[in-house]
Amino acid sequence: MIDLSDLLNKRGLIDKVMEDKVQEVKSKIVLDVHRGAVEGSPVDTNEFRGHWEVNVPEKPFASGSITNTTPYGPYLLEGHSKQAPRGWLDNVVEAATKLGGN
Numbered sequence: 001m002i003d004l005s006d007l008l009n010k011r012g013l014i015d016k017v018m019e020d021k022v023q024e025v026k027s028k029i030v031l032d033v034h035r036g037a038v039e040g041s042p043v044d045t046n047e048f049r050g051h052w053e054v055n056v057p058e059k060p061f062a063s064g065s066i067t068n069t070t071p072y073g074p075y076l077l078e079g080h081s082k083q084a085p086r087g088w089l090d091n092v093v094e095a096a097t098k099l100g101g102n
Helices: 005-009 011-040 073-077 088-097
Strands: 052-055 065-068
Touching: 005 011, 011 052, 011 065, 011 088
Parallel strands: none
Antiparallel strands: 052 065
């Protein structure tokens, strides 16, 4: 017979460890996407590159975000730059969320 009472008594600790790990992974992904967006941004005047904003999630199951508020940002994301072809940001997100990645 297996006594699971000790494990059940540690449920709160196990939940906390899992939440901390979720928070750590989510924060890393958001920061990796932000870094990749900045590094991969097409550069003319540096305005687009300099306007990336990052919001790291503060709770394990909250959402984070990366935004760029320049008015021509959507055009650059659609590939209207020789420096950054269409889909470049999708590639950044995919690389940051790939399981077993760096």
